[in-house]
Amino acid sequence: NKGDLVAGFGGQAPVSTPNTYFHTYSGIMKNLMRGASHKVLELVEPALKQYPNDAMMWTVRGKGLYNPDSREALQQALESLDNALSLNPLSNDPMIMKCIVLERLGYLTGDLITEKKALQHCSDTHGFLRVHSANVDSLLIPVNEKLGNIRGRLSSFK
Incomplete structure (x- = not known):
């Protein structure tokens, strides 16, 4: 056994092989950059079951859920970003996204x-x-x- 935990981006992620996490994260990011939010969510939901303590996965979920026309989606994005920040409180990426979501929700x-x-x-x-x-x-x-x-x-x- 190579150990139970490996450091991931923004948290500790349990993996079955060293490349599993990075392959999963890479696929999610490619879809996020293409603007394919539905595919991001399709990939990130099972990843979060495998890596529930990974701040980057929660951040990416928040970005995938971001829809300025849906208050429900914005609330869900906010919850994901809060999870990311609870795991990594000073991470810039979820903090910036959270401020954008709060602005869209009318708080700012x-x-x-x-x-x-x-x-x-x-x-x-x-x-x-x-x-x-x-x-x-x-x-x-x-x-x-x-x-x-x-x-x-x-x-x-x-």
């Missing part, structure tokens, strides 16, 4: 009361922004376009 509208609710819903976003304040502008470009200066607004919530 420029209204400070609404944004405060978003922060209560998403306390890890606030923690991330406080720790990485120097990188906020570059990490949150899609959200910044709508909000202007999100850093000033979010830093007022303590």
